[in-house]
Each structure stands twice: as structure tokens, then as C-alpha cells.
Amino acid sequence: MQSVLDLFDPLAFALVWLGAIAVVGAQEGRRGLVSSLVACKTLLLANPARDAQVAQRAVRRVETVIDLKGLQCIDRIKAQTGFVGHAVGYLANDPDAERFSAWAKANLEDREMRHNSVIRFWMTMADVAPAIGMVGTIIGLVRLFTDLESSDNMGSAMALALLTTLYGLVLSNVVAAPISQRFLRLSAEELKWQRALTDKLVAVISRYEKSP
Numbered sequence: 001m002q003s004v005l006d007l008f009d010p011l012a013f014a015l016v017w018l019g020a021i022a023v024v025g026a027q028e029g030r031r032g033l034v035s036s037l038v039a040c041k042t043l044l045l046a047n048p049a050r051d052a053q054v055a056q057r058a059v060r061r062v063e064t065v066i067d068l069k070g071l072q073c074i075d076r077i078k079a080q081t082g083f084v085g086h087a088v089g090y091l092a093n094d095p096d097a098e099r100f101s102a103w104a105k106a107n108l109e110d111r112e113m114r115h116n117s118v119i120r121f122w123m124t125m126a127d128v129a130p131a132i133g134m135v136g137t138i139i140g141l142v143r144l145f146t147d148l149e150s151s152d153n154m155g156s157a158m159a160l161a162l163l164t165t166l167y168g169l170v171l172s173n174v175v176a177a178p179i180s181q182r183f184l185r186l187s188a189e190e191l192k193w194q195r196a197l198t199d200k201l202v203a204v205i206s207r208y209e210k211s212p
Contacts (some may be wrong), residue, residue, distance in 0.1 A: 012136055014162035016093045018133040020171060024124045028117070035114070036121035045183055048189035051083075055197040062091075062201065066208055081196055087201060096204040103165045104198035107193060115187035122180035126172045131169020 046052035065074050074092050090103055140161025142155055 003108070007163065007166070009159055009163045011172060012160050013167055014130065015136045015139075015160075016132050016164050016167040016171060019135070020125055020129045020168075023132065024121060026122060028121050030212045032117050032121055037185070039118045040179065043179065046186050046190070050191060051190070052196075055084050055193055058088065059197060059200045059204070062088065063204055066204065067069050081204035087198060091201065093207065095205060095208075097202050100205060101198070103203045106203070108194060108198070111194070112187070112191055114180065115183070116189070118186065119180055119183045122176050122183060124174035126180060129172035129176060130165075130168045133165045133171075136164025136168070140164065 022031070062074050072086055074095075080082070086107070087100075087104065091100055094100065136163075140157045140159070143157035144161065147154070147157070
């Protein structure tokens with residue numbers, strides 16, 4: 001345990017992590033920075049397979065309610081996921097297949113853009129982190145060569161040079177890259193079931209509109 005703790009240097013850690021966040025934040029803007037960090041809470045909570053099953057049950061309930069009571073009663077259906085609730089609520093207020101299809105397309109495009117923004121943030125973080133680590137390495141080497149006569153300063157300078165490289169590689173390959181790939185997969189799975197849901201609802205409403 002002590003050997004692992006010896007690898008932690010607050011200055012090197014702050015230089016790499018805060019430096020990488022600052023660089024990527026400058027590229028993506030404050031809004032992109034905040035949304036990308038906040039989105040990390042979904043990494044453990046998101047379950048697209050479960051949400052897809054909920055969506056399928058919601059569609060079946062919509063079909064049943066329409067067949068029994070008419071389209072105006074679908075607002076009574078309690079959806080367990082936000083997107084399903086918005087879709088059903090929109091249909092309850094405006095039961096028109098064409099307008100619902102346009103709303104769904106715009107909504108899903110907006111979701112995809114937000115997903116891509118988060119994915120791009122973490123992919124850029126994975127690319128930037130090793131470079132920030134190298135900056136720390138150069139700073140450490142400069143400190144080393146400017147004060148070769150002091151053994152104490154030599155040790156701290158060498159530690160900074162090596163640890164910043166290590167932290168950059170860890171941030172890139174152990175943190176940022178896996179997070180970006182996780183978000184990429186979650187986005188694809190989520191958008192897949194959401195598109196399937198909206199296509200099914202459009203088909204249901206179109207069939208209802210054509211019925212005598």
C-alpha cells in the first residue's frame with residue numbers, strides 16, 4: 001500500500017488532470033465541460049436494455065388504450081422513462097402522426113447532438129492527457145537541469161517528470177478512453193430503442209387515423 005501511495009504527487013496530479021480539463025474545456029466551452037462531467041453519473045445508472053423493455057410495454061399499453069377508449073385517453077398511461085413519457089404526452093396533446101413524426105425526429109437529433117458532445121469531450125480528453133503529461137515531464141526536466149547541485153531538488157524534479165507522464169497515460173487509457181467508449185455504446189443503444197419506439201407509435205397513430 002505504501003508503495004502505491006508513493007506514486008501520488010499532488011502537484012503532478014493537479015498539473016495533468018486540471019491541465020487536461022482546462023484544455024478540453026477551452027475547446028468545448030463551459031457548457032460542454034459541465035454537461036460532460038455531470039453526464040458521468042449515467043455511466044452506472046444507464047440501462048438501455050431495461051429502458052427498451054419499458055418502451056415496448058408502453059407501446060402495447062398505448063395500443064390497448066387506443067383500441068378500448070380512443071386516442072384522447074393515452075395521457076393516462078404512466079411511463080417509467082423520461083423519453084417515453086414525453087412521447088406519450090406529446091401524442092396526448094397533439095394526436096397527429098405527421099407532426100409527431102417531425103417532433104420525434106427533431107428530439108432525437110437533439111439528443112444525438114448532446115450525446116456526441118459528451119463523447120467528443122472524453123475522446124479529446126484521451127488525446128490531450130498524454131500531451132499534458134509530457135508538458136509536466138519537460139517542466140520537471142527543466143527544473144532538474146537548472147539545479148543539478150541540489151540533490152533534494154533533483155529528486156522532486158525527476159519525480160515530477162516521471163509522474164506527470166504516468167498520470168497522463170492513466171488519465172488517457174484508464175479513465176477517459178473507457179468512458180468515451182462506454183458513452184458511445186450507451187448512446188447507440190439508447191437512440192436505437194427510442195427510434196424504434198417513435199416509429200412504432202407513428203405506425204399506431206397512422207393506423208388509428210385511417211380507421212373508420
